Amino acid sequence: MIIGETPLPEGPLGVDAVAVTMKFGDFLALDNVALKVRPGSFHALLGENGAGKSTLVKCIMGYYHATEGDILVGGREQAIANPKDAHALGLGMVYQHFTLVPAMTVAENLVLARDDVPAVVNWAREKQELEAFLARMPFKVPLNARVSDISAGERQKCEILKQLYLKRRFLILDEPTSVLTPGEADEVLGMLRDMVVNGGLTILMITHKFREVMAFADEVTILRRGKLAGNGKVADLTPDSMARMMIGAEELTVQPPRVGQLGEARLELSKLCAIDDAGAVAVHDVSLTVRGGEIVGIAGVSGNGQRQLVEVLAGQREAESGEVRVRGDLYSASREEMRRHRMSLLPEEPLKNACVGGMSVADNIAFREFDRAPFATRGWWLNRSAFRKDAERKIGLYKIKTRSPDTPISALSGGNVQRAVLARELGGEVEVLIAANPCFGLDFAAVAQIHAEIMAARNRGAAVLLVSEDLDELLELSDRLVVMFHGQFVHEARASEADLTEIGRHMAGH
């Protein structure tokens, strides 16, 4: 701090971003954006993926330096050269992914974050001080527990406590509830809300969940494609008006209505068990039947065995015991069986699990049928022009934005990779569809299109197993809902009669 300068005001800090423009080469990430977070308020920053929310907060935290525009802290212009400067001003950030060291205890993590710890740590004294600090805080966390042993909700509380322990007065939360159950999310945000109301703290929360904005935020700023799309008091807005500002004039695919009859059992899992990479039981005695013309949703907090379950069905992981039957036949996830039973798969992280990144869009679209006529003669002589023709047709049909069918698929955006996989998997007839977090990280237009395709497949009589961490998505699409916790199915409900708090409780294992 410059000598003679008056110190920043006590209490909660306000932060303003004035006419911030950020360019990465030719790409305009932020275009003349303004953000005004009043001291002592709970402010939400809404926007789709790629709207520039992260870029804006990284400018505030000093990770990036805005090409043009200023950042004001406590009403005063500040040159924030790096995160350390931001920390010194009292700005702190809680990241979407945990930054705690899992193998260490909570106390060790908190002490590690401080930069004024003596060379030889007096653990008895540090723990005493931590206990005293925790006594003043609304959250409780077990100080001596290893971070790897505590739940996601407790970890998120630790991250927030760490910021408060470091005496930060302005907190930026980046999608803080993405790994929490609805109950945990409400608890954490409620406590933060109380701290804001009681003075001493300002919060800027990045989110895309309207429910959280409506319930906890005072004011909201909405970004769309790097531009300010709107702002105002939450009390004056509705989820609909906010969604319109987020999406803009773009037309969304309309989801077909739920029609059709329930058919015979298509996909049957009985007493299926699987272990994870570390050798621990991940899927335990899971039994489920999915019939034609229904969507069965599997809900659960990430890391409760859903990934391993999908990997078994996709043939990426071997089951330890139990069996899977498709249309009555024992199923071992071979390519031949998938083709015979018209089984389709939309795995999560499609670029990693469903594509070969370095190969072209056309090749990736052809993977299901590439050794059959008309793509190949006698199963080995490939007909490249047939690849191209089919790809061009599907690129138009599924609105895949790619420079050409020969572009490597890894060069496409996430939404367009998923559209290409959709074109491959749903392009023909489908009798069984398995989808895992199919819309993770995609924009509204892609989500609407994918939801419409899944519903259409169901209406045509396909049996759909939808694994998702997004409860709203599950409630919207599913006919039946199953909750997975610690590798087991612990709860089942009809989606139309599902009770959100009940489901949240089961997701948390209560």
Next chain:
Amino acid sequence: MGLIEAIILAVLAASTPLLLAATGELVTERAGVLNLGVEGMMIVGAACGFGGAWLSGSVIIGALCGIGAGVLMSLIFALMTLGLAVNQVATGLALTILGVGLSGLIGSRFVGEKISLAPHLYIPGLTDIPLVGRILFGEDAFVYLSLALVIGVWFFLYKTRTGLILRAAGDNHTSARALGYPVLRIRMFAVMFGGACAGLAGAYLPLAYTPFFIPGMTAGRGWIALALVVFASWLPGRLVIGAYLFGAVTILQLHAQGWGVGVPSQLMSALPYLATIIVLVLISRARTGGSTAPAALGTVFVPDR
């Protein structure tokens, strides 16, 4: 001197190089770096240690030469894996191959020469106590140093701020970086410490174990030290138990050969290595839930800015 006493003395001597090298590697791995070049750093340490002692006539200068050689070798590794972000496994293997060749080159002029071994402690009265006197108060300085080193490393890892940061760098380098700690610098010092320990462990062999240098005299001890770190679940305390256990296997098979046990001597000589494999298998079987290895072990860290 009774047979038991002789065996225990021999076990301690055989265990010390393992303990020294493994302690260094433990610190390196705790910082998140897997340096498979321990064997290479040891053998160069042995050649330079012997050379230093033979030319100067001083065991201490020999030991310092060994340490210096180990550090220089580890700096090659640090430059490759930390500076240029090359794969750690490949670099470590290359370092061992380089070390074996280099030690032959350095040591060729010393082959056949002989030095006097490091003196053993002698405290009148205490060392003369029957049975335990020689074992507790009659060792060479390296034996005491290795134990002091383990205690020092334990204190460093769990009681000091720098130790806390080093463990953080090994478990989650992105977090450590986000907190503002210089991950690469921490790792470089950890690698150098590992090199110093391996160099000293190598130098121990010609300075205190057998008074001459022969090419390849480390005979795979570097690899056993690597296995020991896994055996110890990256905990310094268990390292002592592991090192003495392996030392015991090495010595006992020698005695067993002497007693004429009806097993081919080649198989007996392979026992320590066989034990290494068995221990690694048992540990991986036993550790089904949550591994204790540093989570970032062996991963390359490239700071984004």
